[in-house]
Each structure stands twice: as C-alpha cells, then as structure tokens.
Amino acid sequence: MAPLTHFLAAATLASLGAAMPTALDNVKVGSTTLNQVRNTNYTFNGAVSVYKTYLKFGAAIPEHLQTAVDNTGLLSKRTSGSVATSPIDSSDDAYSIPVSIGTPAQVLNLDLDTGSSDLWVFSSLTTASEVNGQNIYTPSKSSTSKLVSGATWKVKYGDESTSSGVVYTDKVTVGGITASSQAVEVAKTVSASFTSNSDIDGLIGMGFDSLNSAKPSAVPTFFDNIIGNLDSPVFTADLKHNKAGSYDFGVIDSSKYTGSLTYVAVDTDPGYWKFTSSGYGIGSAAFKSTSVVGIADTGTTLLYLDTAIVKAYYATVSGASNSATYGGWVFKCSATLPNFVFGVGSAKITIPGSYINYSPVTTGSSTCFGGLQDSTDIGINIFGDVALKAAFVVFDGSDTPRLGWASK
Ligand SMILES: C[C@@H](SC(=N)N)c1ccc(Cl)cc1
Ligand SMILES: C[C@@H](SC(=N)N)c1ccc(Cl)cc1
Numbered sequence: 001m002a003p004l005t006h007f008l009a010a011a012t013l014a015s016l017g018a019a020m021p022t023a024l025d026n027v028k029v030g031s032t033t034l035n036q037v038r039n040t041n042y043t044f045n046g047a048v049s050v051y052k053t054y055l056k057f058g059a060a061i062p063e064h065l066q067t068a069v070d071n072t073g074l075l076s077k078r079t080s081g082s083v084a085t086s087p088i089d090s091s092d093d094a095y096s097i098p099v100s101i102g103t104p105a106q107v108l109n110l111d112l113d114t115g116s117s118d119l120w121v122f123s124s125l126t127t128a129s130e131v132n133g134q135n136i137y138t139p140s141k142s143s144t145s146k147l148v149s150g151a152t153w154k155v156k157y158g159d160e161s162t163s164s165g166v167v168y169t170d171k172v173t174v175g176g177i178t179a180s181s182q183a184v185e186v187a188k189t190v191s192a193s194f195t196s197n198s199d200i201d202g203l204i205g206m207g208f209d210s211l212n213s214a215k216p217s218a219v220p221t222f223f224d225n226i227i228g229n230l231d232s233p234v235f236t237a238d239l240k241h242n243k244a245g246s247y248d249f250g251v252i253d254s255s256k257y258t259g260s261l262t263y264v265a266v267d268t269d270p271g272y273w274k275f276t277s278s279g280y281g282i283g284s285a286a287f288k289s290t291s292v293v294g295i296a297d298t299g300t301t302l303l304y305l306d307t308a309i310v311k312a313y314y315a316t317v318s319g320a321s322n323s324a325t326y327g328g329w330v331f332k333c334s335a336t337l338p339n340f341v342f343g344v345g346s347a348k349i350t351i352p353g354s355y356i357n358y359s360p361v362t363t364g365s366s367t368c369f370g371g372l373q374d375s376t377d378i379g380i381n382i383f384g385d386v387a388l389k390a391a392f393v394v395f396d397g398s399d400t401p402r403l404g405w406a407s408k
Helices: 004-017 045-057 061-073 222-229 307-315
Strands: 082-087 095-101 106-113 119-121 148-155 162-174 175-191 202-205 234-238 245-249 264-265 273-280 288-296 303-305 321-323 328-332 340-344 349-351 357-360 367-370 372-373 380-382 392-396 402-406
Touching: 045 061, 061 175, 106 119, 106 288, 119 162, 148 175, 245 307, 264 273, 264 328, 288 303, 307 328, 307 372
Parallel strands: 106 202, 119 175, 288 380, 303 372
Antiparallel strands: 082 095, 082 245, 095 106, 095 162, 119 202, 148 162, 162 175, 234 245, 234 392, 264 402, 273 288, 273 340, 303 380, 321 328, 328 367, 340 349, 357 367, 392 402
16 A cells, blocks of 8 residues: 555645655655445446446447436436416416526516417516506516527417517526526516506416517527426426416326326417317216317416307306307306316316306406307417316427326
C-alpha cells in the first residue's frame, strides 16, 4: 500500500504546484485500511450495467439494449401528479385549478380547457379597465420570465369571448409537475365575459397544438411539454357536481372510477378530443344505438347534442320549451328530469337528471335552463362539464390518442 500512498502524496503536491522533492524522503510512511460497506439498496441489472458501460466508452446504444433498459423501468426519470379542481360557482359554470407561474411562484386559478390549446393569463399588461378582481401574472416580478420576441396571440372561443396579447416563457408548475420553459400567453386585452368572471384568471389549454393561436408559430401546450416526463402519456379528469374533483397527470388512479375503462378512438382534426359515442338513452326508455360524433370539452359548461336527441329528451319533461327569450330549452325548476345515458363502445355513462336541471335562468327564477342543449348552431356536439362530471375520463396523448371512459 505504501507506494500508492507515496503516489497520492506526490500527486497531491504536484497538483498544488509545489516543487516536487527530488526524493520522497520527507513523506511519512504509514498505512491505513478502508473497509468496504455493501450497498444493500443496489440490485444489479445486466442490461443497465452493459448500457452504462456503453455510455462510459461513448459506444452507440443498440436498439435491443435500449429496449431492454427501457423495459427495466430502472432508469426512467418519470413522474406523475395530481391537482384539485373546483367548480367556480354553485352551478359548476367552470372548473379552475391553481397554477404556479414564475420565480417566485405567482399562483393563478386557470380553467383547464381540453377544447382549446392556449395557456393565457390575466397580467400586469392587461388593460386595467378589463381587470376585475382576477389574480394577475407580472412577468417583471419573475426572475425566470423571458419575452418571446415578436410573438403574439389572439383567441376566440365558441361563446364569442376573446383575448389577445404577447408571449413570455416561464416556469409553470401544475400538480407538482414543472415545465421549465412554458409559453405563457400574457393578455393585453380580454372581452367582457372574461372581465366579468373574477374566478377565472386565464385558461390552460389541453387540446392539440393545431388549435394554438400564437403567431408567427404555434407554441406547445403544457401537456406537450411534460408528456415526455410522465410515467404514462395521459391526463385524467374527475370533475364533480358542487365539489372539488381532480386532474391527474401521468397516472390512471383506479380508485377514482368503478368498473372498467372503455377506450374509444380520437380524431385530432381539427384539434379537439373528438370521438364517436355509440348512442343514447332517455330515462328508462330503450337505448338507441347510433353514432354521435362529439368532443370531450372540460372548458364548456353544458352538453350540446343533435336537435333530434334534445327534442326527444325534453318531450318527456312537461312544460319544457325551446325558448327564444332564454336562448335554449327551459322548464319549471320543480320538474323532475329523466337521466340521460350516452354510450361509449359497449359501455354506458349515466348523467343524472339533476345535472340537467342546470340552473335558474336568472337568480331566484322558477324557470330553469337545461344542461342539455341543441348543438345545431355550434356545428359540433360537445360533451361539456354536464357530461364529464358523470364520468372518469382518460385523455391518452400517446402516438394513437384515445379517450377512456368509466362510470364512478
Ligand atoms: C370548443 C368550445 S370552446 C372551448 N372549449 N374553448 C366551443 C366551440 C364552439 C362553441 Cl359554439 C362553443 C364552445
Ligand atoms: C372556454 C371558454 S368558452 C366556453 N365557455 N367554452 C371560456 C370563456 C369564458 C370563460 Cl369565463 C371561461 C371559458
């Protein structure tokens, strides 16, 4: 051992730039013992060991070796997370989630919207007269914010609401999962319906990139930015009536639904989570097998379906009418509404009639607005919150996107 000790001593002296003594006569000779301790946490894995050797010597990783290593799951730096989502009012008009933006964190309550693909926020740049109690994001107070030079955005939603502005990147965390450089679209102006909703500080779009409005080029959604780090390329929605539910990322929590999940294909054109329902049932009447193409849309409050289905439903509600005054199907709030069943493959999701007795047309009125409305003027059927809160839904963003549905 002595020569090694000498060597180390000499090397140390050399590294300190000290003149090397011609002879090592002034180095004390001695000995020491380092006892090895077994690391009981370590389990040897052949593929990983070979993989690390290849990396050490810069050798290309053969496909079969990468697959073997991936299959061990030992090296994946993967994650999952969950965030509570709460109805913004007693009618479940929309659901918000807390989102941390910037350094130090600025927390805003955003509407997670699978029917759009912009993450935009009320901000210090928003026209002051258009801000009414919302939390705002102030990029200048974040040490990690960066302006995206030349980028602008402008979005218009189905209900004619609009917002527009410029683009920053910053750190964004949802449910413990962080996108380190997320495009945050900062509003310079918003329309009246956003101004009047003090419970929503912006939207976090979870649709497909084709729907993103940023110019000159689209920016990735939060889901795009985290999907590669997730244990599984999915997020799930568990919305509830009048109480907090949750959005999970990277994991499918089987304690949140009953029975099994039924998966259905998604058509990503033009960018919604668009699927085909297998039919519907009204109350105790026989289920009608028929294809109903629609979108799973957390950002839309109600369920919008074909005229024929909607008419058949309200034909069972005495006194119901399609009111020009109130802009949709209304009935006496005292009415008892039948359940509405929609099919997904061979599975059936039952929306309680009480969810379709949506809310008084104006506070205190005895006339109530239906949670099921006609989709004709929209041009697409929308399975909005009234439908989604009756189910547990998996938004699977794998190479073949699909939707999983289960009762709960
Ligand atoms: C896709 C939704 S908007 C959204 N979820 N961001 C929609 C489109 C068109 C109409 Cl008419 C109403 C609602
Ligand atoms: C998603 C869009 S349009 C829609 N309701 N489907 C939206 C507009 C206004 C608010 Cl306050 C929240 C959300």
